Amino acid sequence: MKAILKTLAETLHRADPSVDFAFRFWDGDEVRFGKHPRFTLHFRSEASGRSLMAQRFFGFGEAYTSGEIEVEGDLRELLRLGLNINFDNLVPGFLDTIRGIRAYLKTRGTPGGAKKNIAHHYDRGDEFYRLYLDETLTYSCAYFKDLAEPLEQAQLNKYDHIARKLMLKPGERLLDIGCGWGGMLIHAARNYGITGVGNTLSENQCRYATRKLKELGLDRQVSVVLKDYRSLKGEFDKFVSIGMFEHVGREYIPAFMKKVASLLRKGGLGLLHTIGFERVLKGKSWHETYIFPGNYIPRIDEVLHQMGRVGFSTIDVENLRLHYAYTLDRWIENYERNEEKIRRMFGDAFARMWKLYLYSSSAGFKYGDNRVFQFLFSNGLNNDLPITREFVYSDDDR
Template sequence: MGVDKFFYKSMFRSLFSDPCQVQFWDGEVARYGGEKSKFKIVFNESIPKIDFIKDPSLAFGEGYMAKKIDIEGNLQEVVQSLYNNTKSFLHHHDMYAKVINMISNNIKRSKDNVHYHYDIGNDFYKLWLDETMTYSCAYFKSPDDTLTQAQKNKVDHILNKLALKEGHTLLDIGCGWGELIITAAKKFKVKSTGITLSLEQFNKVKERIKIEGVNDLVEVRLVDYRELKDIKFDRVVSVGMVEHVGKEYLSEYFSTVNKLLKEDGLSLLHCITSVQEGTTNSWISKYIFPGGYIPAVKELLCHMSEEKLHLIDAESLRRHYGRTLECWARNFEDSLSEIKKTKDETFIRMWRLYLNSCAASFNCGNIDIHQFLFTKDVCNNLPWTREYMYK
């Protein structure tokens, strides 16, 4: 038996929380955890053991992308089985490794990072997102909610939390394809400004503003939030953007939001969070979100405190994001015939792994997502209870 094969046979004895089979590159099949296997890992070729020892997340991800590894069964369940086995050596290594992200996300690099992920093409995202083109965690008020309804629920939930009134000004940092700012203008008659670094999103939002007939209330700008000068808003919201800021720029984010808020201003931050400080995933960072960093809850609270911002509400939507990603993964598979017209097999396997592994991560509690509501000042004019958020 070769050294690499001996290593893998030993590794798989305690890797998953569910029974499985592993087929090695020489055709041998080994069973682990019992007779009724839940899935099967197929090695189409040998991967040097040193690659897994150095970085198992990157080795598995690249192996799957290059078709050196195949999965027979549900890919999401495979990843969940990895995370659920807390005794696995991966929990003490690098599935979500403790690595400090020291990449400098200055304005130029931030624009490049956003372009890498979000400017793949609106036509691509339209194939598997919902009708509102919302690319963030949905909010399922009912098990029967469609993805589109759940995304509308999410926007309403955020806007209700912000206690908007007619005449307010609202800034959306990282406005995506514009659903939130357009809804805010139509439902609450607030003057909404969206900013993005994605040219594809910028052009689409401009088109939507014209179609919806809200030119007098909504504008979109192709600009970094740090480039906004001499302007203040009653409300500032950011949904799924701060994960792109980078660890060393988190302080600047909250400082900038503080400067952008009027006195008694209110802000909502909706973002992916981690339990421990300094966590990132090497495969995700390399292939999906370059420059990304998932902040710990305590980091975010510390930065708020340093800016003398007052936290008034925090809510976890972890299970909602798990379901959202499951919906996206199904839509992605249902659209494969169209996706294959413009994307190659490596790209497809990369995105399949990304969507399924993220769904697994949220379902297992490996990562979380929170909405933080905070004020610039004490702001005693808000309702006394949370009931207004659910009106």
């Protein structure tokens, strides 16, 4: 096993010879590349090495969470080199296939299954999320006009970027599917005078958002309901969904689009903000199993195809590119400042798992296949829109 791991180390070195690093094994033996390692990957047992080689990032994630693998130094550099060799995108083996089938059966996005999946990730208490999110409790990609600006401002930038795309006007009814802690609804009500409804399956988020709206005196304009999107009713002028679509599940994408089409008035504008890929990825990921059960990241062509099937007219598609990596890096800074507190709250294994989730997500947006898209569309043809993008960007200070 040690010889195989040394071969892996040589492969990482070839991927970028400029990076000094080391592998340290369970018996104290060590292999080094360069004099000043940016990171040292420490295998505390032979089993942890076998797990890594047999299950790739999935095995690495399990061993890192349990403490059987330690990373001393720069975890980002290790993850970057791993992505450079596409270590986790190999053809899935038998274990991956069996795991994928089991996970699918346990975490399907049925109304009951979706609620359990959301509770697994989001119902850990506001105190926890306050430790690494910003004051708005926004849990999605921010929009940085200046990398020196605070995270909270970048999140407000994102909400305004979306509001301008949707051309929100006073009195319009806005539907926010998967509204989280209510940040978009609050911004739209305060700054654009809309009325509207948001939904979430998280009891924790619903309680917080309802209380916050009342505190701000906005509860007569907008409300948040604890409902599955499939049970929503009404007609709305505008639609938005930010970071919820990843939880729908592949088999339910057609039903999601059909439901949105039934709620958005003809000619009404919608914006779907979602993580996405540009190609097919293989295997069942560690993130899907331990962080976001029931998660499915769609390809851009899948989204456009399903929009077309229900009669949506695509107006604009924007790739926010590195904005999510910058967002995650801010979350990581906040997380590490509070890591000991998180460890006391949830235990060492959880603290390590969540840290790896944040770091690996950042690496995925910087060096891997992760993207975040904003799809602007209308429900049927709408020729009354401006013919350029100036209505989105004209007042920006860039």
